[in-house]
Amino acid sequence: MSNDLYLKKNFPEEPGVYVMKDSNGNILYVGKAKSLKKRLASYFQKNIPDRVSFLMSRVEDIEYVATDTETEALLLEYNFIKKYKPRYNIHFRDDKKYPYIKITNEDFPRIIVSRKIEEDGAYYFGPYSDVGSARRMLALARNIFKLRSCKKMNKIPCLNFYIKRCTAPCTNPNSKEDYNNRVNELLMFFENRGEELISKLTSEMSAYSNDQEYEKALGIRDKIDAIRKSMEQQKIFLDTPINKDIIGFYDKESICICVVMVRGGVLTGTKNYPIDEALFEKEDTLSSFLKQHYREEFLPNKIILPFDIPDRKEIQFFLSEGKSDLILTPAISPREKEEVLLATKNAELYLSSKKKSPLEGLMMSLGLEDLPRRIEGYDISNIGPEIKVGSQVTFIDGKPSKENYRIYKVKTVSGQDDISSLREVLSRRFKHQESLPDLILIDGGKGHLNTALSVLESFGLEIPTVALAKQEEDLYLEDDINPDMDTDSKNLLIKIRDEAHRFAIKNLRNMKRKASVRSPLDDIIGLGPKRKAKLIERFGTIENLKKAKIEEIDEVIKNHSLSEGIYNFLRTLK
Template sequence: MNTIKEKLTVLPDQPGCYLMKNKHGTVIYVGKAKVLKNRVRSYFTGSHDGKTQRLVGEIEDFEYIITSSNLEALILEMNLIKKYEPKYNVLLKDDKSYPYIKITKEEHPRLITTRKIKKDGAKYFGPYPNAGAANETKKLLDRLYPMRKCRTMPDRVCLYYHIGQCLAPCEFDVSRETNQKMVQDITKFLNNGHQQVKEDLRVKMHTASDELNFERAKELRDQIHHIDSVMEKQKMNINDTVNRDIFAYSVDKGWMCVQVFFIRSGKMIERDVSVFPYYQEPEEDFLTFLGQFYLREDHLKPKEVFIPIGINQEMAGQLLEIKVVQPARGKKKELVELAERNAAHALKERFSLIERDEARTVKAVEELAEAMQIDMPHRIESFDNSNIQGTDPVAAMVTFMDGKPFKKEYRKYKVKSVTGPDDYASMKEVIRRRYTRLLKESQPLPDLILVDGGKGQLSAALSVIEDELGMNVPVAGMAKNDKHNTSELIMGDPPAVIPLKRNSSSFYLLQRIQDEVHRFAITFHRQTRGKTMFSSVLDDIPGVGEKRKRALLKHFGSMKNMKEATVDDFRAIAIPDSVSRELLKRLQEAPAPK
């Protein structure tokens, strides 16, 4: 903290970005400021709400970078967030991606749906609300325009040619002009030209009817109905056909909700809702969000963007490099206001969920830290062993970040140096392997280590963590009762029980961690043991070498599937009947996997 106080006195009164770091030197927050001196000092003076206080409580150091303008600071902030992915910043890293319809740029183009936007010269249309909407539209276009369907050219015509949905360039000459005409027609159709297509089909339908070709007239009528059912589901919002995104936001209690309406060809086809805590002025964090939004590959920039009045329009335009509009009247203004009302409603709805989630996660961690008299453990790593009478010993580690499972950091271990059912030795080996590697690679250490077990497991862990590796990290044991339920938390040498109320959030957190690490370890052990038993049966059978063993494992996957197979099933992978009969006999004699 002395270092921070010294740095605060020499902060410049210029625009720039600042990077807040925790005790491990990890960047946990990136911000921008018109005046660095005022903004950075504000974190360490006065009172703050809970979320800001949690951020400040983790800050051990900071750096800053001076820029020549506010716009430069905004762009630099976006790039730094992308580089460091700080946990307290807005990270648009959800799994949500939108489907598009794509016309490939090939000699004989194809019409496909995709969620990835590439700079490959192809034409992209969308985004669509969901895969179903995109696929329905594609099916409609397939009926109307017989473009190539196969990814690789076959050597003869396929079913699509016979049902009139492909011109079969694999066998017949299809001119470049014909392909370009279809591309132009599809582009026109998807850019709100489907009304003209309907009129053309209606004329053809009446002509076919006048010629008494009623079957053809019925086909055309069905196509018109299909266009109506697929293309007319969305309410028209704006009469023009400009592609635009409409942004609005609402703030309350230190949280922001941004609502985005996607308008394509005059229709609102989808919306995006993001709720997150903000730490700067709302207008500044909104601009940061706006810039980050289009860093995602699946968010293509439209022709123009609508934003609410009060945001720096010029800076937004320079940031996005497209037309930015702040509607002041009429239907366009109503759309921005509608997005704002939706944002306010979504924020209100999420508050109850956020508060309930915080009670189970962040506040539970705070309560646990208070009971253990340690710093708040943002990162908790927990270990458990699994074996049956010493066979196939394995261990597992799960990671919880701010009270939530962080599955990307889960780890599995096969115990190598221990023979027989020695739980303490297994715990020592796995913990030694884990933290020797972290120390060697200078990676951040956890704030709390939990081991599944009582005094013995805790003592084994401490002997490695403190005595061998010299780490200064709190370690505790999660003891169970006779019914294998979480009973108590023990800590120290000699171990002492940490007083936790059974109905407290911190005790429920421990139960979730213990259940999760046990589940992860048991699942890994079953997988390992099943493979071992499977391999051992195969090893004893004459005529089954390494090549056939791999083929059997790949084809059947488990002993259960193989037991239920017949001799004919083995013939499918070229196993002789004599070998397969002997294999089935051995499998019936082998004990069933548990």
């Protein structure tokens, strides 16, 4: 994009949202600015980063919406990103809501896992990082406090009563006082009032012991031991019960944001958000995350950042909707800095554990049933209308298998027609259906892909096939374009595509070189290389051979009918 567009648009000084579009009107990127004029001017400077330069090379138009305040701009940017999902904006949202532990509002409350928070008078604790963590906590609470989990109370005890996970209030409605007492104990447990709960239970245990009700005293002792053990297993982050998130940001080989969730002073889990590629600086990436993640998820009292961001105060106001109960701050105290280091280390470990091989990445991105261990790449190349070849390169387990490379001389296509040439090459390759690939890669666009799919269909084959175009590196699937894919997997496809092109060009040049030294004698049917060499040795040049008589030619060839054919052919040459 040239600077003429910037000068022509005359962007205002007011805050607002800008929308970058390509030549087809597709939205590429949505951004927010305190000053539209200053922010957009930064995109037209000479020394912008390569990744930003790549974005701007695709931008053909910039539209904007000016707002009265930056908070309005933040809200508008969030809504635009959510609605249009621009290709170069980072998207963090999960499809699933975080799970909570719910204590229902009933005569005999249940303890369950829920992904919804409703205004139903129930108690909710969490969120937990995943449903597995929530279910483990649920099982622990049921074992200690013996609350029911059944949806409907029958008059007959269920299995949980016999395995001592419930006291079966369904068979004894008069036990409501004792049951509610255990509900209150559970609430103290989830509110991180463990020491207070243990003190209460210890007093009850002593009272039962003094009254010589030793069985009840032993039951409370077992409950105290279970609570102490669970408190030791849970990492206590804070001296005071508070809900807060600690953000870790790892950006060495790849980028990952880790959210460490502390609820009521207890670590309830972590959630990691890997990012394949970010166009802008880390401050912009973190700002995008905060705006998207916390707009619809649980908002804690405090969010500790790994570093400060320019629009921190505006984002704090935006997320809290003007309320003052949210603290958004970079790590300040030594303890907070230590917690951020822990979160950042967790992000690094997550990337290490989740790093996929390029083949695994292809299987996930393309929705393949199996690992594409054998991939075949095809390219069509030509020199002029006459010399055309199709190349087939084969990669096995991500590495070139040169013994399985093939070159096809295009025989049935006249002129420069890549589509028809590709049809011929693929038809010849899959006619025998030997050593079929797990994935086919075509050098080209949508038209090339459709040709390949029609050839496979004609042979009754269903082989996953994609096409990778040059320049923009657009990847075409049968019903999609540019699916989400990690860099290593995309680079493997590019490597295979480029290798197919290199192999085709190499063979094309060899054919051209051979054609440049071609002899008219090559067109004589029945004349092999040895007899041709003897003729050249005897007569020296084609001109001398044209002057020779049949008898002289036959002295070398020693086959009268062939000698006669050579003599007559030479008469046709000019």
